[in-house]
Amino acid sequence: MATASANIRRARPLLGTFVEVEVAAGRRSMAAIDAAFEAVAQVHRLMSFHERDSDVSRLNREACHRLTAVHPWTFRVLEMAVEIHRRSNGIFDVAVAPALQAIGLLPSTGGNDSIAHGSRRHDAIELLPGHAVRFRRADIAVDLGGIAKGFAVDRALEVLRGFGVESGLVNAGGDLAAFGAKSHTVHIRHPRHPGQLVCSVEVCNEALASSARRRDPFEKAETASSAVIDPATDQPPELIDGATVRAPSCMVADALTKIVMIGGTDSGDLLEHYEADALMISSDGSLQITSDLHRAVHLAA
Numbered sequence: 001m002a003t004a005s006a007n008i009r010r011a012r013p014l015l016g017t018f019v020e021v022e023v024a025a026g027r028r029s030m031a032a033i034d035a036a037f038e039a040v041a042q043v044h045r046l047m048s049f050h051e052r053d054s055d056v057s058r059l060n061r062e063a064c065h066r067l068t069a070v071h072p073w074t075f076r077v078l079e080m081a082v083e084i085h086r087r088s089n090g091i092f093d094v095a096v097a098p099a100l101q102a103i104g105l106l107p108s109t110g111g112n113d114s115i116a117h118g119s120r121r122h123d124a125i126e127l128l129p130g131h132a133v134r135f136r137r138a139d140i141a142v143d144l145g146g147i148a149k150g151f152a153v154d155r156a157l158e159v160l161r162g163f164g165v166e167s168g169l170v171n172a173g174g175d176l177a178a179f180g181a182k183s184h185t186v187h188i189r190h191p192r193h194p195g196q197l198v199c200s201v202e203v204c205n206e207a208l209a210s211s212a213r214r215r216d217p218f219e220k221a222e223t224a225s226s227a228v229i230d231p232a233t234d235q236p237p238e239l240i241d242g243a244t245v246r247a248p249s250c251m252v253a254d255a256l257t258k259i260v261m262i263g264g265t266d267s268g269d270l271l272e273h274y275e276a277d278a279l280m281i282s283s284d285g286s287l288q289i290t291s292d293l294h295r296a297v298h299l300a301a
Helices: 029-047 055-062 072-087 097-102 148-162 250-273 291-296
Strands: 007-014 017-024 125-128 132-135 168-172 175-179 184-189 197-203 207-214 224-226 240-247 277-282 287-289 297-299
Touching: 007 029, 017 029, 017 148, 029 055, 029 072, 029 148, 029 168, 072 125, 072 148, 072 250, 148 168, 148 175, 148 207, 148 250, 175 184, 175 197, 175 250, 184 207, 197 207, 197 240, 197 277, 197 291, 207 250, 240 250, 250 277, 277 291, 287 291, 291 297
Parallel strands: none
Antiparallel strands: 007 017, 017 168, 125 132, 168 175, 175 207, 184 197, 197 297, 207 240, 240 277, 277 287
């Protein structure tokens, strides 16, 4: 088992957060880390809502008027987003960008920021051969922020494996995945009181992602409502303050946290389908953990 002293860890600002890459020390460790960061940066360039030349920005400008070709990575994320949208009966929806703009969580693009409510977003995204995309409505805009960060973690981990390093971990602001013999302890903070630890989760050869209430540590200690949007109301959910999901891939874990934030314990069938587990902290402070996750969770003293 690798010890901490045998690991190399680096961090860079990417994806609107700090991304940390840790690998077992070896001859190609630094090259592996640099390549992993480049994979994350590529996801940012392709899927940022804020970058004018990203695939997401091009889709939001053009896809309601014409077929728009995107990078295979962007297409893969959209495929998973559409699949999870269907399996969750619309609870997970990347077409919530106008709702996020309406409450100030995304900037106005100067175009049509009118809100396409949940019932009108159903099957709004058409995926076609040649990595082509078309929007069926003019009032549709997508934001991949609820799934792309997990995808970036998966791609970075794939790069590390390709370099032959013995073990690795990629952590993008709390969305993380790891491989190798060593298990990693991840601390879960209280969503309303970030200085308070709720529990820790052991992660080994799997991914973990979390969603919770927003907090700006430079402004004030209090937390604000979640950036997760319930498509049924186009408002943040009220019953769940924080959700953590363990899954085989970080992309899936990232997306499922939004579903658990909205659906709570009603998300059990979908978690089972994706071989995932969850813990959730309700607005009343109660903690609920799905059965298979209990063995990996250690409650804080």
